[in-house]
Amino acid sequence: MxxxxxxxxxxxxxxxxxxxxxxxxxxxxxxxxxxxxxxxxxxxxxxxxxxxxxxxxxxxxxxxxPPPRPSRPEAQGLRHLAFAVPDIDVAIATLAQRGVTCEPVRVDEYTGRRFTFFADPDDLPIELYESQG
Incomplete structure (x- = not known):
């Protein structure tokens, strides 16, 4: 192969x-x-x-x-940027201390992993995806 x-x-x-x-x-x-x-x-x-x-x-x-992003998040092109984190609760708490609000945590129906989203300064959706179960 x-x-x-x-x-x-x-x-x-x-x-x-x-x-x-x-x-x-x-x-x-x-x-x-x-x-x-x-x-x-x-x-x-x-x-x-x-x-x-x-x-x-x-x-x-x-x-x-630069022109703004057309819509969020279903515009053609890059949908979002995702980062793996070992502990989503710690990551969310750290971001909250730094003034960043995350959406409610969801669970990936296929992997069982938890994830959430927040926005960067230009409203680009950023995902945190828990890498450990």
């Missing part, structure tokens, strides 16, 4: 409306480690690389006047 073409997710890229606000949200509120930050003058754009886990990063971009 041939090896799979794709090995893993390397990164996810997001365009934000307010770079400073989103940088603070992802690095301070969610605690992602900043790998590098670059200003690209020719594009009037910031690019921030954040580490999600070893080998997986989140790229945060700013561009002048």
């Amino acid at each position: 041939a090896r799979p073409l794709l090995a893993a997710i390397h990164h996810v890229a997001l365009i934000c409306s307010d770079y400073a606000r989103s940088k603070a949200f992802y690095s301070q509120t969610l605690g992602l480690r900043i790998i590098r930050e670059v200003y690209r003058a020719e594009r009037d754009s910031w690019k921030l690389d954040l580490e999600v886990s070893p080998g997986v990063s989140l790229e945060l971009f700013s561009f002048p006047s």
